[in-house]
Amino acid sequence: MRIVELPEIVATLDEAAAIAAIEDGFRRLHRGEVQLAEVGHLNFADPPGDCHVKGGHIAGDTVFVFKFATSFYRNPARGLSSSNGFMIVVSAETGEQLAMLRDEGLLTDTRTAIAGAIAARAILRPGSTTLGVVGTGIQAKMQGEMIARLLGLDEILVHGRSAGRAAALAAELGGEAVSPAELCARADLIVTTTPSTTPVLTEAMVRPGTRIVAVGADTPGKQELETALTAKARLIVDSAVQCAHHGEAGWPVRAGLVAAESLVELGALLENPVAFAETDIVVADLTGVAVQDIAIAKTVWERLSG
Amino acid sequence: MRIVELPEIVATLDEAAAIAAIEDGFRRLHRGEVQLAEVGHLNFADPPGDCHVKGGHIAGDTVFVFKFATSFYRNPARGLSSSNGFMIVVSAETGEQLAMLRDEGLLTDTRTAIAGAIAARAILRPGSTTLGVVGTGIQAKMQGEMIARLLGLDEILVHGRSAGRAAALAAELGGEAVSPAELCARADLIVTTTPSTTPVLTEAMVRPGTRIVAVGADTPGKQELETALTAKARLIVDSAVQCAHHGEAGWPVRAGLVAAESLVELGALLENPVAFAETDIVVADLTGVAVQDIAIAKTVWERLSG
Numbered sequence: 093m094r095i096v097e098l099p100e101i102v103a104t105l106d107e108a109a110a111i112a113a114i115e116d117g118f119r120r121l122h123r124g125e126v127q128l129a130e131v132g133h134l135n136f137a138d139p140p141g142d143c144h145v146k147g148g149h150i151a152g153d154t155v156f157v158f159k160f161a162t163s164f165y166r167n168p169a170r171g172l173s174s175s176n177g178f179m180i181v182v183s184a185e186t187g188e189q190l191a192m193l194r195d196e197g198l199l200t201d202t203r204t205a206i207a208g209a210i211a212a213r214a215i216l217r218p219g220s221t222t223l224g225v226v227g228t229g230i231q232a233k234m235q236g237e238m239i240a241r242l243l244g245l246d247e248i249l250v251h252g253r254s255a256g257r258a259a260a261l262a263a264e265l266g267g268e269a270v271s272p273a274e275l276c277a278r279a280d281l282i283v284t285t286t287p288s289t290t291p292v293l294t295e296a297m298v299r300p301g302t303r304i305v306a307v308g309a310d311t312p313g314k315q316e317l318e319t320a321l322t323a324k325a326r327l328i329v330d331s332a333v334q335c336a337h338h339g340e341a342g343w344p345v346r347a348g349l350v351a352a353e354s355l356v357e358l359g360a361l362l363e364n365p366v367a368f369a370e371t372d373i374v375v376a377d378l379t380g381v382a383v384q385d386i387a388i389a390k391t392v393w394e395r396l397s398g
Numbered sequence: 399m400r401i402v403e404l405p406e407i408v409a410t411l412d413e414a415a416a417i418a419a420i421e422d423g424f425r426r427l428h429r430g431e432v433q434l435a436e437v438g439h440l441n442f443a444d445p446p447g448d449c450h451v452k453g454g455h456i457a458g459d460t461v462f463v464f465k466f467a468t469s470f471y472r473n474p475a476r477g478l479s480s481s482n483g484f485m486i487v488v489s490a491e492t493g494e495q496l497a498m499l500r501d502e503g504l505l506t507d508t509r510t511a512i513a514g515a516i517a518a519r520a521i522l523r524p525g526s527t528t529l530g531v532v533g534t535g536i537q538a539k540m541q542g543e544m545i546a547r548l549l550g551l552d553e554i555l556v557h558g559r560s561a562g563r564a565a566a567l568a569a570e571l572g573g574e575a576v577s578p579a580e581l582c583a584r585a586d587l588i589v590t591t592t593p594s595t596t597p598v599l600t601e602a603m604v605r606p607g608t609r610i611v612a613v614g615a616d617t618p619g620k621q622e623l624e625t626a627l628t629a630k631a632r633l634i635v636d637s638a639v640q641c642a643h644h645g646e647a648g649w650p651v652r653a654g655l656v657a658a659e660s661l662v663e664l665g666a667l668l669e670n671p672v673a674f675a676e677t678d679i680v681v682a683d684l685t686g687v688a689v690q691d692i693a694i695a696k697t698v699w700e701r702l703s704g
Binding site: 147 | 399401433435436437438439440441442445447449451452453454455462464466468469470473476478480481482483484486488490491492493494495498500
């Protein structure tokens with residue numbers, strides 16, 4: 093087994109190949125061509141932390157992938173990253189472990205940002221020019237940079253709870269820090285990336301025709317968008333089951349305002365594009381699915397071994 | 399993360415420590431002190447193979463363990479082992495991966511044999527002298543050697559479908575190769591280790607008072623003991639859920655001959671020893687549980703890091 097450390101992964105990762113592989117992964121998932129393993133999960137109380145093991149295989153691929161990831165929330169106080177983990181690439185012909193990718197979270201961060209860009213492209217209103225970024229963390233930075241570049245949005249607005257961090261990220265992205273109200277008033281596309289448990293954007297703030305990529309809500313209890321907003325939006329989800337359970341789309345579904353059957357999976361939207369109305373508010377709710385991990389690890393391995 | 403290869407694992411593994419840890423693991427499992435992750439599983443059709451990921455944490459331990467294992471059945475035709483895998487030892491305080499144990503199956507084989515020895519000791523009839531071994535594979539060899547040595551059984555009988563392999567194993571264990579009928583007529587304790595799907599030992603062959611450790615049946619369809627035999631035996635199981643589903647005990651349970659509630663878990667037996675009657679036939683049905691993997695990997699890591 094080849095042990096691949098972060099610098100080699102950085103040098104090998106090809107963004108265009110990863111985007112193509114992840115988009116293909118969403119399509120294959122929709123077509124029922126992805127075998128996913130049950131997610132293994134452990135919870136720790138003291139110190140608080142958790143562990144997730146996810147994996148799967150895309151039909152016809154010569155490799156399959158498992159991802160092992162931990163989050164221990166008191167690590168930063170000890171000078172350690174809260175996240176740890178790796179992906180392993182395994183031969184689907186012999187079961188031999190081919191590579192361990194010690195990516196220090198880079199591949200997860202990248203595949204998350206790429207899914208945001210894929211979803212943004214699928215729901216973007218023609219003629220859009222302005223991107224709003226809510227949040228100031230790693231996903232705010234990665235999604236803000238990647239979506240603006242790939243979709244050609246040349247104006248970037250940033251809002252964060254910390255004015256200083258918002259200003260810093262705005263400077264880094266070549267944009268400006270604004271209030272949530274101003275961000276909503278000016279942005280054509282908004283990406284929300286916070287771990288908030290109370291809505292940051294309300295129905296009253298968001299204009300008709302706004303497109304939103306929501307990536308913050310990934311566990312029960314998190315919510316960035318007011319339920320009245322998601323209730324009236326067209327809802328695109330990376331996984332109907334996950335999003336109804338703990339994504340942004342889960343709030344209106346559990347409140348009985350939206351039928352779970354009306355959620356449209358991203359893979360379905362990619363396979364069968366929808367012409368949204370100019371005035372439609374469209375929300376893409378992304379909770380993260382294992383096919384993204386499989387796809388990005390596969391592209392790294394293909395280049396390493398090719 | 400430390401990568402530990404097989405020779406270092408062999409040099410580090412301490413049998414007594416592993417036995418104590420695994421016995422403690424069974425007791426802790428019974429007391430509800432073991433958190434087990436959902437088992438992740440993938441199946442492959444062409445070439446045929448499968449992948450299992452199991453893991454868990456024993457309350458209070460400073461580490462937790464995941465095991466990754468694949469079996470690809472056509473590998474031997476390509477000159478490869480059918481089994482591949484590793485265990486990882488992870489800090490339960492920070493989530494950091496401490497060690498990857500590339501054991502090539504040794505730890506799984508050893509923890510399986512140790513569970514057999516623990517079960518054998520728990521059900522042995524006082525005054526026993528003769529061990530019968532059914533099968534000629536790695537578990538026949540490891541269990542035969544370990545049980546005879548640890549329990550002081552000085553006569554060993556071996557039966558295998560292949561007379562040559564049975565004779566070879568008998569020579570290696572210092573015993574003799576015999577027919578199934580003779581093995582049953584003379585053995586006090588029998589360990590069955592075959593992947594058979596039709597019973598090898600029947601009710602008519604097995605004498606009152608015989609104690610049997612059955613380790614072969616670990617997936618649906620396998621059966622080494624006639625249902626009429628297990629139906630009248632006292633049944634000890636490593637996991638009531640697993641054994642009722644795909645262990646030796648599952649056959650009489652699914653036939654309605656034995657109540658699932660009457661199965662006694664090995665951990666319960668260790669915590670609350672039972673004085674079996676002289677004439678009781680007792681079967682310990684072992685399908686393998688993740689706490690064995692956790693316990694043995696933990697002991698290796700403790701010695702490596704101590």
